[in-house]
Amino acid sequence: MGFKTDAKEMASENHSSLQADPTVIVEAGTANKGQPSSPKSVKPVAQDLPDELVQAGWSKCWSRREKRPYYFNKFTNQSLWEMPVFGQHDIISDPLGLNATVESSEGDSVADSGQRKRRHSDDTQQQSANSFKKPRIDAPLTPTTLIIPISPIATATSSTPASRTSRTNSADEKQQLAPTSAQALAAASSSSSLSSPPMPAPAPAPAPVSIRPTAVYWDLDVPTNAVLKERPPIEMLPPHPDVEILRAQLTVKLRQHYQELCQQREGIEPPRDSFNRWLLERKAIDKGKDPLLPSDCDPIVSPSMFREVMNDIPIRLSRIKYREEARRLLFKYAESAKRMIESRNATPDVRKTVKWNVEDTFNWLRKEPSATKEDYMERLEHLRKQCGPHVAAVAKDSVEAICGKIYNISGEYVKRVREKHLQLLKECNISEKVERPEVMDRLVYCYPLRLAFPAIPLPRTDLHFENELACIRYKGEVRKISRNYLSKLEQLYKYSCIDDVRFDKFLTRVWCLLRRYQSMFGVGTHEGTGFQGALPVPVFEALNKQFGVTFECFASPLNCYFRQYCSAFPDTDGYFGSRGSFLTFSPVSGSFEANPPFGEELMDSMVTHMEELLGNSSEPLSFIVFIPEWRNPPTPALVRMEESKFKRHQIIVPAYEHEYRSGSQHICKKEDIYYKAVHSTALIFLQNDAGFAKWEPAPDRVQQLMAAYKLTGKSSSSSSSSSSSSSSAGEKDQEQGRDQSSNTVRH
Numbered sequence: 222m223g224f225k226t227d228a229k230e231m232a233s234e235n236h237s238s239l240q241a242d243p244t245v246i247v248e249a250g251t252a253n254k255g256q257p258s259s260p261k262s263v264k265p266v267a268q269d270l271p272d273e274l275v276q277a278g279w280s281k282c283w284s285r286r287e288k289r290p291y292y293f294n295k296f297t298n299q300s301l302w303e304m305p306v307f308g309q310h311d312i313i314s315d316p317l318g319l320n321a322t323v324e325s326s327e328g329d330s331v332a333d334s335g336q337r338k339r340r341h342s343d344d345t346q347q348q349s350a351n352s353f354k355k356p357r358i359d360a361p362l363t364p365t366t367l368i369i370p371i372s373p374i375a376t377a378t379s380s381t382p383a384s385r386t387s388r389t390n391s392a393d394e395k396q397q398l399a400p401t402s403a404q405a406l407a408a409a410s411s412s413s414s415l416s417s418p419p420m421p422a423p424a425p426a427p428a429p430v431s432i433r434p435t436a437v438y439w440d441l442d443v444p445t446n447a448v449l450k451e452r453p454p455i456e457m458l459p460p461h462p463d464v465e466i467l468r469a470q471l472t473v474k475l476r477q478h479y480q481e482l483c484q485q486r487e488g489i490e491p492p493r494d495s496f497n498r499w500l501l502e503r504k505a506i507d508k509g510k511d512p513l514l515p516s517d518c519d520p521i522v523s524p525s526m527f528r529e530v531m532n533d534i535p536i537r538l539s540r541i542k543y544r545e546e547a548r549r550l551l552f553k554y555a556e557s558a559k560r561m562i563e564s565r566n567a568t569p570d571v572r573k574t575v576k577w578n579v580e581d582t583f584n585w586l587r588k589e590p591s592a593t594k595e596d597y598m599e600r601l602e603h604l605r606k607q608c609g610p611h612v613a614a615v616a617k618d619s620v621e622a623i624c625g626k627i628y629n630i631s632g633e634y635v636k637r638v639r640e641k642h643l644q645l646l647k648e649c650n651i652s653e654k655v656e657r658p659e660v661m662d663r664l665v666y667c668y669p670l671r672l673a674f675p676a677i678p679l680p681r682t683d684l685h686f687e688n689e690l691a692c693i694r695y696k697g698e699v700r701k702i703s704r705n706y707l708s709k710l711e712q713l714y715k716y717s718c719i720d721d722v723r724f725d726k727f728l729t730r731v732w733c734l735l736r737r738y739q740s741m742f743g744v745g746t747h748e749g750t751g752f753q754g755a756l757p758v759p760v761f762e763a764l765n766k767q768f769g770v771t772f773e774c775f776a777s778p779l780n781c782y783f784r785q786y787c788s789a790f791p792d793t794d795g796y797f798g799s800r801g802s803f804l805t806f807s808p809v810s811g812s813f814e815a816n817p818p819f820g821e822e823l824m825d826s827m828v829t830h831m832e833e834l835l836g837n838s839s840e841p842l843s844f845i846v847f848i849p850e851w852r853n854p855p856t857p858a859l860v861r862m863e864e865s866k867f868k869r870h871q872i873i874v875p876a877y878e879h880e881y882r883s884g885s886q887h888i889c890k891k892e893d894i895y896y897k898a899v900h901s902t903a904l905i906f907l908q909n910d911a912g913f914a915k916w917e918p919a920p921d922r923v924q925q926l927m928a929a930y931k932l933t934g935k936s937s938s939s940s941s942s943s944s945s946s947s948s949s950a951g952e953k954d955q956e957q958g959r960d961q962s963s964n965t966v967r968h
Contacts, residue, residue: 270292270304278296279293279305437705438755438894439709441783443783443784444771446810447771447808447811448664448808449665449807450664450807451661456657457510457673457674457791458639458674458792459675460734460737461677461733462729463641464641465733465740466696466698467638467641469740471634471637471638472514473744475627475631476743479491479496482623486619486622487534487616487619489530489534489535490533492530492533492537494752496526497741497742497743497749498526500741501525501820501823502525502821502823503628504789505804505822506518506519511638511639512789512791513740513741513790514631514638515628516636521624521628525820527620527621530620534613538550541594541598543594544593547594547601550597551582551597551600551604552583554604554605555579555582555604556579558579558612561612561615565619574611575608578607582600585600649677667785667800667811668800669795669797669800671719671795675720676720676726679726679730680695681729682729682732683695684728690702690703693732693735695732700732706888707731710778710797711727714730717784730793733793734778734779738790749884751819753777753779753883753884753885754881755780756782756816756881757879757881757932759929760930761814764814764845768812768843769915771785771812772811772813773815774787774806774817774844775787775816775827777799778794778798778799780884784798786800787801787802788801803830804827807834808834810840810842811843812843813844813845814847815845815847816848817846821856824858827858828861831907832865832907835867835908835912838911839911841909841912841915842908842909842912843906843907843909843913844908846862846906848862848902848903849900849901850873859903862905862907868906869906869913869917869918870905871903871906872923873902873903874898874930876901879930880895880896881898882895
């Protein structure tokens, strides 16, 4: 799922945009011409093509055999003698050119399929099961562009386009089930317009496979008990795929800058997931206008990024299993500490102290070649205590400079993204300033967040299926999601969206949603998925049944269990039920579950907000919080909750005896959804008096909740699947980093 280059994205701009698909039209006299050689062996000649043809993939090349120019499309592998005409025939939706016609000199319409040149690559690529060019046979193309919502029930009704267009077919065809709405979306995204010539009646085909979820990890029918004061729409710009592409590209560049600074200045690789935790920590205090990249934070130097980089200086200390690993780690630490002290501005006394300890370590290594693992680790701990504070002191200014530079670059990128976004609004004649409607001072049940800006026209996206995955494509960039979760998003959209009754913008908004979360958590395999881990389904069921929980404080449209939840991105998630950021969500009453991303600053901000809400409300209010039990040193959030006057009960679930659902559950295999927790989890009940009276954590209720953890049993050992191993790797690294932080300088 890596990012494509800017040039490739620009080249494919019109390939799946709102404009009509590229059309290939040639004159009748060119049918008998010879075939040009492959353009892969020749260089393109000087280009004199219109911009729209170049962006659609066309280029002008020279045929060595025929001694004449011809035109080649790098997206469809078409080659033509005459300049193509843009806007009619699409090789993807109409591979044989059945619907493409051209006017002859006598005014007669002749088929284009007999005039265009065919290449061997056309035949071979159409045989690929995953090719975009393969004609779909599971959902017949209909001459309508109406997009209908995805429904898990594949029954034919008179309101669907498929049923309306099949009334003239045979009696057997009338009795067939209509295609599922997801398949209808795929067909509609590549179908011809209403003015296209009528297609022949399709041959009877087997009933299409329903996309009813085969394994459901949510319950969207649970009503909410969360009550809050009515609030106005938020002034965030509506999402657009072109803006998301630019934001994603700049976020990748920012990650690259961070990696280069760590390598060049400190000689280390960036700590795993430290950039993602930086985004979480910054967004907890950011007052800027971009939903992802920070631009208005105080302080500028991130405590999270500073702490994690300092923990890896002079080298990263990993978990050791064998004696030889311990010996190599001790030698590498001593060598790195000596090199850093020599290259930095350190006082003579500091240089002398570090060099003496390093030389003493080298002498010990030479004298004790057969020491045990415990001996090496004990010697390493001694060296860290003697040299660690001095090494941290000389690296402090450099690490602060790294944090400051990344923040400043992020601010510049935010300006570029916003300029592009405002330009799109201007093209749609939408003012940058909007009037905020007045809201009544009344209590209401929580409802999805709304945007103050009106909806803007969105370009078309293409949908096709690869086995159990739905692939949504825009400008050559494909976002994948399982059929089950696409059906879930359709249900959330139906519950929450009020400005798209016909679901015309559904697929494009899903694409923006998937693009945003991929930008936040990185392009690496399983990178960042630990931040989206969710509780097992039986635990949610027990929370709802025993404690009246109907709301998640930290979730996303992809991993939520209830249809009411708070999430990181109100602009993309609001269409799918998000109530906005939890740090700006102020309920008066209700029962809530909170399983925040494991970032220390974010968890601390969460506790501050919860205590404020509990202190200001006399109505029943309850928060059941799930956070890791980190004790070396303990996190501020854990200490504050354990000492809070609102704490009613606390439970510790031991490590490796409970599970989480993977943050990549919307894309991974069913057997990889659950993974073992590598750390203990603390369950803390924070309730005001009324909340305690209504949802008291009585022993029988707590027993039912703990029994729910034993009902999962869907994951094997932590090493049995690559997904579970990768999902827990970040948590292991983070816990190991926290073990080191007790011996490093804190900012």
